Amino acid sequence: MWKAAETEPAGRLRVYDIFGSASRKSAQIAYLGSLEAPNAALGRIYAAKIFARRAECRRIWIYERNQLEQASTGELVFDFSRSEATHE
Amino acid sequence: MNEQEAGELRPLEAEDDPARTAEFVAAVQQGHVVELADWMPRAYRKMVIRFMEMHAHSEYMGALLEREWLPRAPTLDAKLALASKVQDEIGHGQLIYRLLADLGRSTEDAMRDLILGRSRFHWFFHHRAESWADAGMIAWLSDLAASFAQLDLTFCSYGPYRRAMLRICAEEQFHITHGARLIRNLAQGTAAQRRLAQDALDRWWPRLLAFNGPPTPREEDPNITRWCIKHITNEEMRQRFLAKAVPEIRNMGLEIRDPRLALDTSAGLWRYTEPDWDALQAYKLGLGPHTSQWLAFRAAQLERNSWVLETTRNAHRQGGRDVESC
Numbered sequence: 001m002w003k004a005a006e007t008e009p010a011g012r013l014r015v016y017d018i019f020g021s022a023s024r025k026s027a028q029i030a031y032l033g034s035l036e037a038p039n040a041a042l043g044r045i046y047a048a049k050i051f052a053r054r055a056e057c058r059r060i061w062i063y064e065r066n067q068l069e070q071a072s073t074g075e076l077v078f079d080f081s082r083s084e085a086t087h088e
Numbered sequence: 089m090n091e092q093e094a095g096e097l098r099p100l101e102a103e104d105d106p107a108r109t110a111e112f113v114a115a116v117q118q119g120h121v122v123e124l125a126d127w128m129p130r131a132y133r134k135m136v137i138r139f140m141e142m143h144a145h146s147e148y149m150g151a152l153l154e155r156e157w158l159p160r161a162p163t164l165d166a167k168l169a170l171a172s173k174v175q176d177e178i179g180h181g182q183l184i185y186r187l188l189a190d191l192g193r194s195t196e197d198a199m200r201d202l203i204l205g206r207s208r209f210h211w212f213f214h215h216r217a218e219s220w221a222d223a224g225m226i227a228w229l230s231d232l233a234a235s236f237a238q239l240d241l242t243f244c245s246y247g248p249y250r251r252a253m254l255r256i257c258a259e260e261q262f263h264i265t266h267g268a269r270l271i272r273n274l275a276q277g278t279a280a281q282r283r284l285a286q287d288a289l290d291r292w293w294p295r296l297l298a299f300n301g302p303p304t305p306r307e308e309d310p311n312i313t314r315w316c317i318k319h320i321t322n323e324e325m326r327q328r329f330l331a332k333a334v335p336e337i338r339n340m341g342l343e344i345r346d347p348r349l350a351l352d353t354s355a356g357l358w359r360y361t362e363p364d365w366d367a368l369q370a371y372k373l374g375l376g377p378h379t380s381q382w383l384a385f386r387a388a389q390l391e392r393n394s395w396v397l398e399t400t401r402n403a404h405r406q407g408g409r410d411v412e413s414c
Contacts, residue, residue: 038403
């Protein structure tokens, strides 16, 4: 659920959320943390320096936080099977 | 991220509803992990911010002690290892400052309060590393002392902090190994090198003994009993440190000059000369041996390097156009 990034006012750093492979041997993608950077190019460099200096991750993704969108819950009303055993 | 932006990620609490607070306390005591978007009592938020801010400042300021020895490291390998450690410590600070920003405590505000002496950093780092052996002793034993607290924080009730601690704990293990190797090289070296290592231990041992803080009883620490930010007491951390460190230090041929230091096997506790807890109060007032010098250094660095922040903040504009390459 990503949308085009809004233009930040001049002089603001953007917050990026960083995802990556959970370990050197694992393909599971995990949330690694966040950082502030002026743009995605520098964000990728910072992410590598912070989260992958010792090859902890084989791959890294960075996403600007303001691109995160709320997922639709419109069909919740049709979920008759929902119970505490399987859903919050 | 300012308070308003932080509010877009989490519901801003108005007043602490007593019933809701009691429900929150019961939940964290049963192991519930609090996330950024969750409602949390103001007292909890304030305590988490205070706890993390002290930690972030300690990482940021603590790196200064060893940084001094980067130009004077005896070999290129030692210089690279030390540079890697110092970079790790600053990185740990960055991780936690980011978590603070998400809670509405901006890095700029946190730094300003640090420089002005309104925020504290761990008193242990209000000293200087007087020798190369000091740099090794700090890396080995202070990081070891801290590791028990940090491991406990991987069970912290505040989710983002406990997850950041996983990375921090892993990297601290490198630091402990680096420091132990450095001290072992000295302890197994010439007579002058052994003396250097012993002098460093004599200088830092009383501080290491007090590193984990005064023996506050569990029932008097709300971070344990109420908010589950931590789970073990200062004294428990200290006992674990002694159990690990004392045999290792002695195996290196070094002597711990505390006449009271001994393992009480019947109680299963280490006995030691009690640190002067009252003397540590001066550090809270910014009166440590090297406090003002370290803060002045940081203030000067922030001023001298402000052009970097200014440049990076405006880096998204190139040639008069906005550049987006995400």
